[in-house]
Every structure is written in C-alpha cells, then in structure tokens.
Amino acid sequence: MKPAEAYDFRRPSSLVREHSRVLELAFETFARQWGTQLTAKVRKLFQVSCDQVQMHTYNEYASSLPATTAMVLCSIEGEGARAVIQFPTAAALAWVGHMVGSTTSFAAPSRKFTAIEQALIRSLLDEALDDLRYSLGSLLLAPIAVDAIQYNSQFAQAAATGDLMIVASFTITVGERVVPATVALPAEVVLPQLGGAGRPIVARDARDLMRSQVVGTPVDVSVQLAPAMVLPGVILGLAVGDVLALPHPSHRPLDVVVSGLPLATAAVGSNGSRLACVVVTTEENP
Template sequence: MQTVRTESLARTEDAAAAEPVRYDFGRPAALSREHTRALAGAFDAFARQWAMQLAAKARVRAHIALERVSLETYDEYVATLPTTTTLVLCSDASSDDRAIIEFPLPSALSWIVKMLGGGGSLLPEPRALTAIEQALVRSLMDETLAHLRTALGSLLPRELTVGAVQYNAAFAQVVGAQDLVVVARFSLRLADRTETATIALPAAPLLERLSHSASTPRAAADPALVRRHVEETPVELTLRLTPRAVLPGDVLDLAVGDVISLAHAADRPLDLAVDDQVVAAAAVGAAGARLACVVTASDLSRSLSEESP
C-alpha cells in the first residue's frame, strides 16, 4: 500500500513539474547574453577604477572584482541587503533615472577615518553618519559616480548626481517594489577583510539605451566611411626641389647675388609632397596666368587601390 501511495505522489510531482510556466515578456526573467556581456565588461572596468580611487583617497589596499550582473525586482534586491548599510542615492533632475551605490556601513566609517588621517585597523561600530561624515562620503562618491559614468558611457545619464545617504533600502524606495533593476554585485577586498558592495540601476531606461547603442553601427567598423573621411580631409600639397644640407655659417653669410647650387638635376622632375611625404613627380607648367605643375609619375593611387577591400 505504501509503495502505491509513493508512486502516485511521484507521478503527481512529475506532472506538476511538466506544466508550462507563464513567461511575462514585459518582465523578462534574465538579461540577454549580449546585454550581460556588455554590462559585465563596463562594470569590470569600473571596478578597477573604483579600487584605485579607494587606494588613493581612503589609503587602504583595495581589490574590487565584479561578481555578477543580474536582473531583479526591487523587492528581491532589498531582500539581499543587510538591514543596516550605506545607501548613496543618485538621481537625475531632468528624468526619473535613479541609482543606488551600496556598501557596508562599517566600511564607510573606516574610509572616513582613513581620509581624516586616522590609522585604525579595527572596523568602527555601525552608526548613523554625522553631517560632516556624510559630506565626506558624498565627495568620495562624486568621484566614484564619475568613474561609473566613464565605464558605462551613454548608458548612464550625464546629469546623474550624488544625493542623500540612507541606511535602509526598504525606506529608500528609488523605484516600485515590483519594478526591475539591474544589479551589479562586487566583492571588496579591503586590507585583510572582504566585503560586498552593489550598484542598482532602473532596468527599463538602462536596457533601452543598451539596445539602442547595440543596434547603432560603429563608424570605426565601416572601412568605406573611414576612407571617405580621410579622402575629404584637406592637406597641404608642396612642389619642391631635392633639399640640400648646408652649414649654419653658410646661411648666415648669404648675400644678394649669391648662387647656391642644388643637388636637383636639371632634367629631373620636381617632387610633389604632402607633409614631407613624396607622393608624385611633376614638371613645372602653367594654367592661364598662374603657375601650375604637370604630374609626370605617381604610384600612390594604384597602391591605395590595391589596399582597398
């Protein structure tokens, strides 16, 4: 009897597992591979810059590495954070874009001590930051945000600025509880301890900019466009004789009527040069009342044609 009941329960579980799961296209379950790769590269570059900034400003040995980039609801993100932590809120006055830079509160207090010249190795007890301490943290985060803006480029609004400092993500509520955020998690190895930091960005505007930038062809990837730009750039064309080296004393002794012999043979064409680079040979001619030159030899056009795809 027990065996029959066990088999029946197993069949029920298999049937439940086999049922299709609804997929909400308005709320994708994960980032696409292309988006994940692009964001991971940008956040990885930011991590290196952030580590150098902390080493210079907070006088602490720092190694920061990106752990992962994920797509989560704001509630899911808040659930992964400590009850009390440092939340630096960033906002853009011209749009609804928001961002959070989060790191442990004891680490923030430790950075402040280091920035003020202290050398304590023990982590301070967590507490709310004073007005002066908040100003120091915001000043530090101004540079951090600049590094983030450099790494993400057009994905981050240029007007995004550092704002208030809070200690509980549930009260911060930069977006709705069920709104999606892109979360980058970092491991911070500071001196002899390892901490965790996060950056959260609203997913909708970020992914829209990411899709737009991915679909826009890069100018550098179009050889024909590069060639056209080169061909339309003005250059200075010079018709010249073969140069001759002389001593400074010969130049200083020059007087009216002196004759200088040149190394250029009388029957040899002149050099046509662009920026000291000889591109053709030419003879002196005329075009109406103006002097002109007649190109007598040039291998440049043929060599460029052979290089063209």
C-alpha cells in the same frame, strides 16, 4: 565557474546574453576605476572586483540587502527612479577614519554618519559616479548625482517595488578585510542603449515568445507502419531472406510520428519524382 541559478518561469525577467556581457565588461571597468580612486583618496590599498550583473525588481534587490546598511540614492536627470550605491556603514566609517589620519582597523561599529562623515563620503561617491559614467559610456547618457543617504534598506525608496533594476555586485578588499557592495541602476535608463533586443522579458510576453520558438524549431517526422511485437529470440535469429509479419492492414494509412508520438495518418503518394505521403487524418495527442 559561476554557480547555476534557478530560473523562475512565473516571472521570466532576464537580460539577453550578449547584453549581459556588455554590462559585465562595463562594470568590471568601473570596479578597477573605483578601486584606484579609493586607494588614492583613503590612502589604503583597495581591490574592487565585479562578481555578477543581474536584473531584479527593486523589491527583490532591497530584500537581499542587510537591514542596516549605507544606501546612497543617486538622482538621474529626467527619471523618477534613482540609482543606488550600497556598502556596509562600518566599512565606510573606517574609510573616513583613514582619510582623516586614523590608524584603527575596519572593526568600526555600524551607525549613522555625522555631517562631516557624510561630506567626506559624498566626496568619495562624487568621484565614483564620475568613474561609473566613464565606464558605462554611452549606456548611461543622463547626468547622475548623489541625492541622499539612507540606512534602512526596507525604507529607502529609490524606485517602485516592481521596477526592474540592473544590479552589479562587487567585492571590496582592503588588507584582510573583505566587504560586499552593490550598484543598482534603473533598467529603463540602461536598456534602451543596448538595443530593442535587450528589453526585459516580462510574464505577459512569455507565452507568445515560447510559441514562436516552438513553431520555429525543426523536428524529425517519420511515416511508420504499425509496430509488431517480436520475441528477442526471433530478432537474434534473423537472417537474410526472413520475413516478418506486420499487423498493419494493407488498407490502413501509415502513421505520421513526431518524437515517438503519432499525430496523423497518411497515404503513400508522390511529389514529382519524389516519394511523399498525403495526410488524411490528424489526431490530438495530449
């Protein structure tokens, strides 16, 4: 079971539940494909699992990453914002080591990649992008390619700080070594393929959306006499034929009540053969 997540009403930005599930299935397929591809290329048994898919601004996404990490920026044809594949540099160095015949463990130091290491990592990622295109199918129509590799998450500018990104989090397991990874795609590239209902809910829409939801939600309405205060002893002693005196004057209209709150007054009337009430006054109740 996934833990409950806090919802920020000041920035209501989220995915429609059905579309979130579509993306989760697509990224789960990518995780399996990526694990198979890494196993074949690195010659170590890889298991990749998709943990969650969320939507964040680029600034929130970059702030959640380690200060030093491998961020592979991928250009998308026709788009200014770039996709990101992120993973620890130490893990990538160990993968490259196994590709060239090293038997060292994953405890490699974090550093920038050499030209040869970059070439090997690019070859891994070119195939990973093929798997990503295959897994997303019609959700990712534009061609995507490796553009550059950055090592500082705060300086890598894949998109504007306020741009929304679809962020998939992964766990990569190799033997006893477990490392996190993420894939971030610009939301404007993916959401149109999910349909109009999948667009993000932004703050300026929240008021209108809440109003339309409240207006369309059914509520129970009752017409009541003024309540009477009665001792428990009287209630316990009630029997058939007893009369309770009510403090409601005969000339006073009845109260129209919604969820215990009086919102109007009404006189008894009829609507055809049905008993009805006619609203005579309304009142504002904070």
